[in-house]
Amino acid sequence: MDVIATDEDGLSARYGPRPRTTPHAPHSQIDQIPADRRQWGQLLLTALYALPGVETGGSRRAPPGTVGLYLRHGRPQERPRAFLLGHEFAHVHLEDDGSLHTVLPEPLRSEAIAKGWAEPHPLAGYPTVSPDTVMIYAPRNQEEVKMVAWLVRKAHAYASDSVGAEPAF
Template sequence: MSTQESEMPVPFELDERPGPRPITNPEIPHQQLDQIAPVELQEELWRRMSGLDHVRTGASVVSLPETRALHLDPAHASGPQAAFFGDSTEFAHLHGVLDGSLHALLPQPDAADVVAKRWGEPHPAVLEGRIPPTLVMLYGPRDERELETVWELVRRSHAFASGLR
């Protein structure tokens, strides 16, 4: 178990994301349409995501075929049902390179903070009241600083799914 990945995320103050929100598709498929993350940042984020403890990568149970998903080993999926997509152990997924955003499940206070500080937005199914407000789209990182923030949010999603938050 790597120390960096297995520790519970430390408290941090989420700064406001600079600039306007990107344009997104308000329906399913919920995608980011502009301000697309550079491919090299998407790949660095994926490299980190796929290295999280007790995670296997694979296809998403809910998203488009080009989406890469994180599935927690069932023995370590100790979080609440609201930490996962449906009845699966998928807790986050990164959309294809033409999009660069990702969906992640976060504790409700973190999800609300993400929306308030413009790092993401609720999934359309949340707005329709069909799923809990723990599912957010995180906008793709536009630079190294934003990569670090999005990475910390993914770590928080992993901790939520693992029952550590």
């Protein structure tokens, strides 16, 4: 099953109010945590494993149990703000709240925040934390998994295009 939305689908508004989150690191979602978050997280990760050049492992930026997504052949030194740390461009809090962190380029970052899918990381812009780092809220159903996967695919494209022109979003 393909859970990644197409570019034609675009980014719809997320239904309902934003979840509450911690205002500090570790940045976590406090409510609206789906009971079946592991199921949705596994479905999301299955879609993301298929992205070109992606490897997984423990996150270097998040608590144990968090699955990091790494660009195998990335050049983070050429666009460091496209990465969380080293070659890690996203991580999923699979064992925790089901949310994830990634780096979204503008104007997509602002659109994801405005449409209720994301919020800035509280340390975004501090040394060693990309100013474009966001939390994407835990998906609550299969349609939300599709939208979250679409956003992470855009983060992957941003990180993958580490040389040359900015990617078109």
